Amino acid sequence: MNNHLENISQTLGISKRRRTTFELEDMDNNQMKLSYKGKANLNTPWFGMYGDKPCALVPAELFEAVINALKNAQKENFELKLERSILQNLPIDFGDVWTVAIEEIKKANYKKEPNLDRVIAKIKKEHPNLFLDMRSLVNKE
Template identity: 35%
Template sequence: MKIAKKTAALFDENIHQQYSFGVLNKIDSKSALIALQKGELNNENIWLLKDNEDNEFALIPSQALNTLNQRMRDLQEERFFIRLEREIAQQMPIDMDDVVVIASEYIESFRKKDGSLPLLNARSIARDLKKQHPNLFFNLQDLLDKR
C-alpha cells in the first residue's frame, strides 16, 4: 500500500502513537472489510486505510481524538493570549505584567464549565482594560500637556 506524502510526513513527528496500515474493501453501501497490512487490531492504534478507489481514511481512537481536540484548544488559547499581549502593549501600559495579570483574571471570568473559552476579541478587551484601569496605562495627552 502506497501512502501519500502528507500522510507519511505525520510519522516523522514523535507523537507517541502507534499506526496500523490497511485496506478497506467495500462490500456494499453499508459494509466494508478492513484488512490490516501492518500493525495490529487494538483500540490504541490509529488505523490508516486505503480503499479500492484510492480514497484514504483514518480511524482514530476516541482517546487520541480527545487529546488532539484538547491540544487544539490549548493552542487556540495560547494564540489568543499572544494577541492580547500585543494589543495591551499597543495601549502603552505602565507595567505590562500588572495589566496581563488583570487581563488574565478578567478572561477567566468567561471560561465555560468544560474549561474552554468562548471566542473573545483581544483588541476590545485591551481597550476595555484601559478604560476600566486608566491608572495602569500612560496617557499621552497628559504627558503632552505637562510639557
C-alpha cells in the same frame, strides 16, 4: 489508496511497508466490515477508504495527543494576541493588566474568542491608572 492519504502517511513518516490500510463496507443491521492489509499495528494510524471517502483510524492515545497539541497551540495564539493588545496600550504594569483582562474575559463568558483590542480598550477606560497617559506626559513638557 487515495493520494491524499498517501501524502498524510508519508508526512507522518509511515513507509508503505509499515503502513496498515483498510476498507470499510456497510453490512446489514447497522454493521460494518473492516478489512485491513498490513500488520495490525495499533500504535500508528491506519489509512483507508469507506466507499470513495478517505478515512483514518487513529489510536485513542494519539488522538488525545493531537487534540491536546491543538488546544495548546490555540492557547498560545490567544495569549500572544492578548499580549500584543496589552502592549499596544502602554501598560504601567503588564501583569496587572493581564490579570484584569483574564478576569474580564472569564466574567463576560464569550461564546467565541473575544475582540481583545475592545477588551483592553474597556479596561483602559474603566482603569486608566493601569496605563500610561501619553497626553499628560507630553503636556508636562
